[in-house]
Amino acid sequence: MTSKEKYAQELKQSDVDHHTPTAGAMTGHIIANLLIHTLKISQAKLFAQGPVALFLAQYGDAWITHEQATFAKLNQLLVNNGESIPTTTDQFKQFTMLEEDGAVKYDPGTEQLFSLVKDFDTQTLFITKAITLGRNEEWPELVASLTSLLAWIKAQIALTQRFLGHDLRTGLYTEEDDDDF
Structure with missing residues (x-):
């Protein structure tokens, strides 16, 4: 099988996994x-x-460093388990x-900072879903990595909301917004 055929097969399987969904596909998100998010923090x-x-x-570089390290760790974890990762x-x-907007x-x-907080919050939706799927698929190392990421993100949301003078959940996702997910 050629590299182009292998990649076409990967894309086909990825599409199936994203519509099922699987823990690996959700982790791809x-x-x-x-x-x-690291690009948006940099901006x-x-x-x-x-x-x-x-x-x-004070906090931006630490956020970028943590997210880049987690990015690398999750990519390696998926590859180690035969899963596809986004590569293009x-x-x-x-x-x-x-969402991006120059x-x-x-x-x-x-407003720029609150946009970053909302992005953190959006990430929690995918992380909690992937944790649930990871548990169902008996993938403990993925669950552990994602649980750690979730705790870190929640701490960043709390810190930043306090800095902005907001209550913890002000302007963030609520269950009534569930139609969007």
Whole structure:
């Protein structure tokens, strides 16, 4: 089988897995979200002004480092278990559920930061679903990695919401929004 045939087979299986869904497929969404989120954090660090610039100077690099390390760890975990991972820009764009908009860099710093918080929150939806699927598929190492990521993200949401002067769940996903997921 040629490399093109193998890749076509991978894409076909990936499509099936994403419509089932499986823990591996859901983790593919998480991987894409992590990559896009690191880009959005980098952009906010460059353009946010006011107190948010100081907040991001203090926490932004740590967020990026943690998300990049988790990205690498999850990719390796999936590959070690024979799962497909997103490998092309088109796949990352297809699998991410985070919205991008170049105009955001001109928004007030607090809006840019709150957008990052909402992205963290969006990631939790996919992580909790992947944890459930991982448990059903008896994949303990994936469940452990994702549980650790979930705890870290929740801590970042709480920290940032306090900085913004918000209650913990202000402006974030609620069960009434379930039709969107």
